[in-house]
Amino acid sequence: MSEMLNLKLKIWRQDGPRSQGEFLDVDAHDIPVDASFLEMLDVVNERLIADDVEPITFGHDCREGICGTCGVMINGQAHGPEKATATCQLHMRKFNDGDEIVIEPWQAQAFPVLKDLMVDRRAFDRIVEAGGYISVPTGTPQDANATLIPKEVADTAMDAAACIGCGACVAACPNSAAQLFTSAKLGHLNVLPQGQSERWKRTEAMVETMEDFFGSCTNHGECHDACPKEISLDFIAFMNRDYVKAKIKNRSLASQ
Amino acid sequence: MVTLDAKIPDGSVAEKWDNHKFSVKLVNPANKRKFEVIVVGTGLAGASAAASLAELGYNVKVFTFHDSPRRAHSIAAQGGINAAKNYRNDGDSVHRLFYDTVKGGDYRSREANVHRLAQVSVNIIDQCAAQGVPFAREYGGLLANRSFGGAQVSRTFYARGQTGQQLLLGAYQALASQIAAGKVTLYNRSDVLDIVKKDGEACGIVTRDMLTGEVHGHSAHAVVLATGGYGNVYYLSTNAMASNVTAAWRAHRKGAMFANPCYSQIHPTCIPAADEFQSKLTLMSESLRNDGRIWVPRGDDDARGAAEIPEDERYYYLEEKYPSFGNLVPRDVASRNAKTVVDDGKGVGPLKNGVYLDFAAAIGRDGVEAVKERYGNLFDMYERITGEDPYSTPMRIYPATHYTMGGLWVDYNLMTTVPGLYALGEANFSEHGANRLGASALMQGLADGYYVLPYTIGDYLAPKLGDTPVPTDDPVFTESVQAIDDKSRQWTSNKGTHGVEHYHRELGKIVWEHCGMARNEAGLQTALKEIPALREDFRQNVKVLGSPDGINTMLEKVNRVDDFMEFAELKVRDALHRRESCGGHFREESQTPEGEALRDDENFAYVGAWEWKGSDAEPELHKEDLEFETVQLTQRSYK
Numbered sequence: 001m002s003e004m005l006n007l008k009l010k011i012w013r014q015d016g017p018r019s020q021g022e023f024l025d026v027d028a029h030d031i032p033v034d035a036s037f038l039e040m041l042d043v044v045n046e047r048l049i050a051d052d053v054e055p056i057t058f059g060h061d062c063r064e065g066i067c068g069t070c071g072v073m074i075n076g077q078a079h080g081p082e083k084a085t086a087t088c089q090l091h092m093r094k095f096n097d098g099d100e101i102v103i104e105p106w107q108a109q110a111f112p113v114l115k116d117l118m119v120d121r122r123a124f125d126r127i128v129e130a131g132g133y134i135s136v137p138t139g140t141p142q143d144a145n146a147t148l149i150p151k152e153v154a155d156t157a158m159d160a161a162a163c164i165g166c167g168a169c170v171a172a173c174p175n176s177a178a179q180l181f182t183s184a185k186l187g188h189l190n191v192l193p194q195g196q197s198e199r200w201k202r203t204e205a206m207v208e209t210m211e212d213f214f215g216s217c218t219n220h221g222e223c224h225d226a227c228p229k230e231i232s233l234d235f236i237a238f239m240n241r242d243y244v245k246a247k248i249k250n251r252s253l254a255s256q
Numbered sequence: 257m258v259t260l261d262a263k264i265p266d267g268s269v270a271e272k273w274d275n276h277k278f279s280v281k282l283v284n285p286a287n288k289r290k291f292e293v294i295v296v297g298t299g300l301a302g303a304s305a306a307a308s309l310a311e312l313g314y315n316v317k318v319f320t321f322h323d324s325p326r327r328a329h330s331i332a333a334q335g336g337i338n339a340a341k342n343y344r345n346d347g348d349s350v351h352r353l354f355y356d357t358v359k360g361g362d363y364r365s366r367e368a369n370v371h372r373l374a375q376v377s378v379n380i381i382d383q384c385a386a387q388g389v390p391f392a393r394e395y396g397g398l399l400a401n402r403s404f405g406g407a408q409v410s411r412t413f414y415a416r417g418q419t420g421q422q423l424l425l426g427a428y429q430a431l432a433s434q435i436a437a438g439k440v441t442l443y444n445r446s447d448v449l450d451i452v453k454k455d456g457e458a459c460g461i462v463t464r465d466m467l468t469g470e471v472h473g474h475s476a477h478a479v480v481l482a483t484g485g486y487g488n489v490y491y492l493s494t495n496a497m498a499s500n501v502t503a504a505w506r507a508h509r510k511g512a513m514f515a516n517p518c519y520s521q522i523h524p525t526c527i528p529a530a531d532e533f534q535s536k537l538t539l540m541s542e543s544l545r546n547d548g549r550i551w552v553p554r555g556d557d558d559a560r561g562a563a564e565i566p567e568d569e570r571y572y573y574l575e576e577k578y579p580s581f582g583n584l585v586p587r588d589v590a591s592r593n594a595k596t597v598v599d600d601g602k603g604v605g606p607l608k609n610g611v612y613l614d615f616a617a618a619i620g621r622d623g624v625e626a627v628k629e630r631y632g633n634l635f636d637m638y639e640r641i642t643g644e645d646p647y648s649t650p651m652r653i654y655p656a657t658h659y660t661m662g663g664l665w666v667d668y669n670l671m672t673t674v675p676g677l678y679a680l681g682e683a684n685f686s687e688h689g690a691n692r693l694g695a696s697a698l699m700q701g702l703a704d705g706y707y708v709l710p711y712t713i714g715d716y717l718a719p720k721l722g723d724t725p726v727p728t729d730d731p732v733f734t735e736s737v738q739a740i741d742d743k744s745r746q747w748t749s750n751k752g753t754h755g756v757e758h759y760h761r762e763l764g765k766i767v768w769e770h771c772g773m774a775r776n777e778a779g780l781q782t783a784l785k786e787i788p789a790l791r792e793d794f795r796q797n798v799k800v801l802g803s804p805d806g807i808n809t810m811l812e813k814v815n816r817v818d819d820f821m822e823f824a825e826l827k828v829r830d831a832l833h834r835r836e837s838c839g840g841h842f843r844e845e846s847q848t849p850e851g852e853a854l855r856d857d858e859n860f861a862y863v864g865a866w867e868w869k870g871s872d873a874e875p876e877l878h879k880e881d882l883e884f885e886t887v888q889l890t891q892r893s894y895k
Contacts (some may be wrong), residue, residue: 001532002531015806016806016807018610024534031532032530032531034530034531034643035531035533036535036641038535039533039534039535042533042535043533044757045755046757046758049755049799049801049810050755050800052801053801054801054802054810055755055801055810056805057809057810060324060497061322061327061329061496061497061498062327062329062331062332062496062497063496063536063538064332064498064537064538064539064637065329065333065637065640066331066418066421066856067327067328067332067496068326068327068331069322069323069327082640084314085640089637089640089641090640091640091643112842114467114807115270115806115807118807119321121323121324122324122444124324125324125325125326125432125435126258128428128429128432129432129433129435130436132387132429132431132432133387133429133430133432134386134387134429135433136383136387136430137308137311138304138307138308138383138430138706138707138710139383140312140379140382141382141383141385141386142382142386143382144341144381144382144384144385144391144399145343145398147385148398149393149397149398150393150395150397150399151393151394151395154390154391154392154393155390155393157388157390158415158416158422158582159390159785160392160420161390161415161425162416162421164326164421165326173594188390189388191390192390194385194386194388195388201656221544239532245571249883
């Protein structure tokens with residue numbers, strides 16, 4: 001049997017987007033250190049159900065740190081204390097017996113709380129729909145090896161494309177800005193040769209859609225610290241440069 | 257008596273797909289916009305199908321229970337995607353990929369389908385590269401390849417250990433572009449709870465809005481299910497928590513036959529379970545077997561740590577038993593051998609429920625940096641979960657349910673036995689036979705969605721030009737909506753004793769024990785008694801709190817477990833009837849003297865497709881005989 005922890009939890013409960021929320025105090029005793037953070041919540045939920053209390057609603061699915069569904073504020077930190085780790089991959093061995101843990105949903109105007117710890121992140125989909133793709137209808141494009149892409153370029157694109165869309169960057173940002181998320185998608189597509197034809201149109205459309213929903217970036221860097229995939233702040237700089245260029249290029253293209 | 261017509265086209269196996277593409281009916285480009293198609297699921301198969309159909313001009317409605325299409329479980333696939341590109345000049349070809357897939361599936365798949373899969377595999381890589389999928393590259397800029405689980409050529413393309421993620425994001429982005437273009441309407445957080453038929457044909461679905469609890473009908477000219485597999489029937493699996501059989505099962509209850517439900521793939525390289533609270537098992541990519549050596553202590557109940565066991569007391573059982581394939585034997589063989597050594601008391605770890613996967617030799621040969629470059633993210637993940645450092649201590653692994661080869665029976669056009677209802681990707685049964693090769697799931701999901709359905713669906717739709725979809729105020733919809741709403745209220749008024757997790761866990765234990773890595777007559781008979789008893793208890797005594805009129809995760813889950821309870825019985829029944837071993841289905845009564853799976857081609861070279869006969873009746877088995885014109889059936893040998 002695993003070693004056990006006794007924890008004092010303060011968990012945010014909220015019925016819906018317009019309801020008043022409040023903290024639920026839970027004495028979580030006998031939590032195995034080998035449990036993941038979400039398995040700890042599973043245990044808490046099973047005990048609540050046994051007492052005829054509705055379980056706490058939280059987003060989760062793959063529990064492998066890749067689907068991006070999960071994510072809560074743990075003692076004020078998005079995804080909790082372990083670096084480069086999504087909530088589902090955080091394990092209770094990172095906590096100590098007797099710890100108090102405050103668990104809250106992501107807090108941002110663009111991410112309204114749906115229930116308890118679950119938020120609505122559809123604004124991210126709107127940003128991608130604005131241009132986060134390369135227009136290549138299914139068919140028979142050129143052979144995959146016809147365009148050589150240096151390893152460094154492919155690696156940079158992959159570094160950016162590793163984003164899981166969890167929203168921790170927004171939750172961690174004092175301005176609730178989505179620059180890291182948006183720049184990761186732009187960084188992925190804008191460095192690749194395939195992404196060049198739509199580069200300027202894509203950049204302008206995605207940045208402006210982002211600004212419809214989210215706050216402005218003031219270079220705190222909290223987003224990077226919270227990111228479970230350690231997406232680099234360089235992509236924000238790259239996006240800003242491309243955005244300025246895009247504003248000029250798109251105008252001159254239009255005048256031709 | 258229903259006859260299963262697979263509609264396999266004429267011609268040699270290499271010509272069938274081309275012949276078929278020429279003979280199917282086409283829908284004029286201007287007329288495509290007059291058709292509505294529903295796609296359920298946004299994984300690789302669903303997202304690629306929806307995007308491709310919309311690009312062609314069809315009006316598509318897409319449904320997912322996730323908050324975003326990008327969350328579908330395809331995202332978690334790690335290792336790679338196969339394609340017969342022969343970029344490495346190592347003897348690969350369409351024919352070899354076809355042959356390997358038929359053989360790897362232990363001769364229980366349809367030749368024609370598999371050949372088509374191998375043919376379109378090359379297009380998939382071109383398409384994905386054009387979309388900007390950041391596949392791994394060589395320094396010269398060409399695509400990198402690796403050899404993968406059971407293949408003797410390097411035909412696997414990959415994007416670090418996140419190939420599924422990158423391919424899914426490619427399909428999701430294509431879908432997003434069609435949503436922006438207004439050709440696709442996305443319904444997120446929608447649970448599909450019924451398939452609706454009118455005059456024998458699929459005409460729509462009924463969904464529960466997971467935010468408001470409202471139940472709605474949605475109609476279309478055709479319905480496409482791309483809803484994944486049934487691995488969570490075992491409770492513990494590598495599937496995501498919400499992966500379920502519900503849409504497929506409810507289609508089955510509406511007349512779609514379910515084929516080969518006994519086939520499940522047990523993946524050899526997962527992190528062993530740690531305790532009862534465990535909610536899922538985590539897969540470590542099988543690419544690790546390229547460099548890791550699998551062993552257990554030679555002696556039984558060896559309590560020493562890995563480092564204290566000298567070389568000559570280590571039993572590298574795969575390398576010893578299968579000298580030519582070694583650690584790269586197919587998944588079913590690797591899994592069963594792990595079970596054998598653990599059952600013999602040679603297991604390692606605190607619960608003695610694992611085997612070692614050791615990288616010391618690779619680190620010694622290539623250096624830590626090279627190993628880190630190849631597997632860094634997997635090693636990090638392992639350390640996060642177990643608290644152990646795999647650079648210095650061997651990993652502990654054990655098999656877990658990973659993929660399901662069975663699924664809804666489909667013909668060559670991917671249509672189920674319900675006209676107008678299609679099944680794609682893991683939700684159908686066709687290409688992998690009794691065992692899937694590594695890096696072939698992504699290939700099949702994308703093949704179905706990008707390159708098969710867009711061609712074959714026109715054949716069904718073309719004659720329907722001018723028909724309007726059945727209105728959703730038709731009784732076929734309103735009666736179903738009412739029934740689902742009533743059922744939700746019935747569940748939430750159940751003041752039972754146990755939560756739904758309890759019942760799911762209990763079901764998983766029965767299915768894993770008696771219908772897991774090895775099955776036998778007595779165990780299956782036991783399961784056939786235990787499952788209905790548990791189901792009865794569950795329906796009487798499950799406790800569902802809260803209201804149906806809003807977010808209610810217990811209500812979502814109770815529906816899924818209810819369907820698993822019925823599905824599990826069919827799975828066991830299928831395993832019981834198939835008195836042979838093949839691929840992922842190992843009947844202890846049917847094995848070679850060396851303990852390998854022994855097929856019975858004379859009696860079982862068929863697809864077993866089950867027809868639902870009602871809640872109180874036994875399902876009826878229909879057989880589609882498998883004919884092998886090109887591939888010679890042999891006993892698989894990996895010695």
